[in-house]
Amino acid sequence: MIDLYYWPTPNGWKISIMLEEAGLPYRLKPVNIGKGEQFAPDFLAISPNNRMPAIVDHDPPGGGEPLAVFESGAILEYLAEKSGKFLPREVRGRYQVMQWVMWQMGGLGPMCGQNHHFSQYAPEKIPYAIDRYVKETNRLYGVLNKQLKGREFICGALSIADFACWPWIVPHERQGQKLDDFPDLKRWFLAMKARPAVAKGYAVGRELREQQPLMTDEAKKILFGQTAAVVR
Numbered sequence: 035m036i037d038l039y040y041w042p043t044p045n046g047w048k049i050s051i052m053l054e055e056a057g058l059p060y061r062l063k064p065v066n067i068g069k070g071e072q073f074a075p076d077f078l079a080i081s082p083n084n085r086m087p088a089i090v091d092h093d094p095p096g097g098g099e100p101l102a103v104f105e106s107g108a109i110l111e112y113l114a115e116k117s118g119k120f121l122p123r124e125v126r127g128r129y130q131v132m133q134w135v136m137w138q139m140g141g142l143g144p145m146c147g148q149n150h151h152f153s154q155y156a157p158e159k160i161p162y163a164i165d166r167y168v169k170e171t172n173r174l175y176g177v178l179n180k181q182l183k184g185r186e187f188i189c190g191a192l193s194i195a196d197f198a199c200w201p202w203i204v205p206h207e208r209q210g211q212k213l214d215d216f217p218d219l220k221r222w223f224l225a226m227k228a229r230p231a232v233a234k235g236y237a238v239g240r241e242l243r244e245q246q247p248l249m250t251d252e253a254k255k256i257l258f259g260q261t262a263a264v265v266r
Contacts (some may be wrong), residue, residue, distance in 0.1 A: 036060040037090040042239040044201035049087045051235030056117040107139040110194040134195035145170045168210040179216035
């Protein structure tokens, strides 16, 4: 059994979608990031970067004590290896997939995140910052659209690269992007959305966010005012 420490955000959806696609049993452990539950000592022992998602696998390959994994890219790779799905074993295919997972981790996710912050959450609107991140998001959409030309999925076959990237395209309207400008990306996005396991993974914990809206003023202070003091 896998414990999934989670909140319904793009990084959380990556893992719930992967678990559903791989058919791995898991228990949901909500981490309310708007209330600061990611700073609890018990969670920091699992995720020292005080970020969700994280997992604890109570039946890791090779046996032994439960294994904790944090960082969504590492979790995706771990679950792929555990299940034997969505990550090729041969070196060329494997590293094609891992390149695109790293592209999402280092580019698409952070740039879209800054886009969200400055356009949606910042206390004052800074035109330069908004323009900078909307344009960079647009560039990254173009990179992904080009990669998807002639391919059903990002690396040909369905992989953890698709699970990593898809959740970050979900809020495209909030990011100032039009999917019609990226026809191959749009085709892929809609095909992924239609997958039952993707839909199920995307729906995990939806009621948590609906019951308690994330972006209260207090939540913003918790999420956007962190220093090194929170991990001491």
